[in-house]
Amino acid sequence: MSKAHHRKKQPALVRQQLLEVAARLVVNEGMAAVTLDAVSAASSVSKGGLLHHFPTKNALLDALFESLLDRFDADIEELMRGDPLPQGRFTRAYLKAVSGLKDRPDDSKSWTQVTIALLAEPRLRLRWRQWVQARAEEYVGTDSSLDAQIVRFAADGLWFADTLDSHDINNALRRDLINRLVDLTGK
Template identity: 65%
Template structure:
């Protein structure tokens, strides 16, 4: 009996590993490097095993998208729970979660990989747009001001700058920037 038949099957771990590898490849070498062969080889999973979990590259990218968006939603919800002010709560939480990614290199690399995919894959851009529209619709009464929109756009810019390392802000300047943006959500 081969080793693969004796080892305990852990489909959730394998699925997560495949998604992690896809994100890493996209981050390090660009979305073009995310091929089924490259992912299966880097993950140490047979191509058949990969295809069992993800029937193609689109499904693999969708798996990456789903996992990261679920984690983003959970982090936003956790930040919202501790914020006592309803007006602008979602926007402040979004800003906080995005700003905190810089301190979480593993998550930031995965988001960078997904961002590369978003730029190149129209169906992922459409899914991101659906997420943005859905979340904006949920908080139309509290987070639909022009200032809230400005803060979310600034958060996206900060996120991109962090991913590509385009700005070298001191910790004090970064903190002041986030604080100023957060204050905008109150009006």
């Protein structure tokens, strides 16, 4: 009998390992490198084991996207907990979470690949739209002003510029830009 047969089953850990391997492949080689065979080989999980957790590549990529969203949500929640002002709290946290991605290389690279995939994959665009809509509904009382919406659109623009590495913004200008946007959230 093989070792795997006697190994204690830990499906949550195996699932997490598969997602981490998929994320690493995305970061190092791009979204196209995430194949079921590549994830199986890099994780030392049999293809059957992988298929048990993720029956298709799309299921794996969807789960990876959900994992990134969960981390993004956790970052936003943590930032909101540290913000004493209710008006614009979510928008400030969103801006800081988005602008902070650049400072976390692994998250930044993962989000870069996912952002590019968002442009091409209708199901990921729909899931992102659902996330945005749910947050808009949840924070309608504190973050629905025109200024808050402008800040979130500006944050998305900053995110896109960071993704494309399209603008040379020095640290001082970036800090001033973010501070100006933060000022708008209290109005």
